[in-house]
Amino acid sequence: MGRKRTCELPFCHGVVEGTKNKRRCDNDRNIHLHQIISKSVRRIMRYLENHGEVTANDVNHDLFKGELDKNEKGSMYRLFQAMVRENYLVECGKRDGLKVYSCTKNNKAETSSEEKEPEVVNEQETQPEAQPAPIVIERRLSPEEILLGKLREFVHMKSGQWNHEDWIWLLNRPDIREFGMSENDIGRLLEEEKARYWLQRNNY
Numbered sequence: 001m002g003r004k005r006t007c008e009l010p011f012c013h014g015v016v017e018g019t020k021n022k023r024r025c026d027n028d029r030n031i032h033l034h035q036i037i038s039k040s041v042r043r044i045m046r047y048l049e050n051h052g053e054v055t056a057n058d059v060n061h062d063l064f065k066g067e068l069d070k071n072e073k074g075s076m077y078r079l080f081q082a083m084v085r086e087n088y089l090v091e092c093g094k095r096d097g098l099k100v101y102s103c104t105k106n107n108k109a110e111t112s113s114e115e116k117e118p119e120v121v122n123e124q125e126t127q128p129e130a131q132p133a134p135i136v137i138e139r140r141l142s143p144e145e146i147l148l149g150k151l152r153e154f155v156h157m158k159s160g161q162w163n164h165e166d167w168i169w170l171l172n173r174p175d176i177r178e179f180g181m182s183e184n185d186i187g188r189l190l191e192e193e194k195a196r197y198w199l200q201r202n203n204y
Helices: 041-049 056-064 070-085 104-115 143-157 164-171 183-202
Strands: 004-006 015-017 089-095 098-103
Touching: 041 056, 041 070, 041 098, 056 070, 056 098, 070 089, 070 098, 098 104, 143 183, 164 183
Parallel strands: none
Antiparallel strands: 004 015, 089 098
């Protein structure tokens, strides 16, 4: 029996005994990752941590340009299941028949921001006369601002370049369709974000 060591998969806190096989995780169970998935674990984690609810198809399209074969897709699914067992991901139902996942780090960040209470300052100790506390009004983002954020994310994700297939995929995303905006208007906003992206990129 070899020495015990922590699994090298960054999301896993299980113990591995006597092997340097990076594909071993979840209490020394082998999840048989294909090479392309095994080499892309940190890249997939960054994607999951920077997005909300995603499916395996989202990851395949955005990170691998939809080029994963059937076996590699199965490998990525096994990776997601290991992430769920390690409490790195949670399952959030289904979308178009596919399981939807969300990173627990994102969920914890949202929960902590919601539960954080404002500090109470005793103004009588610092000021001779009590002053009324300022009223803070939280402005909600308009639907167009939310859509712009999603389009800006798409432009950055594609490094300012995309093809017709990417455009069709964007239009068919449920979180884009829900705004009820025409293709021409979406195209106009997307081109504005593209121009802004390249302007910022060329200035650095």
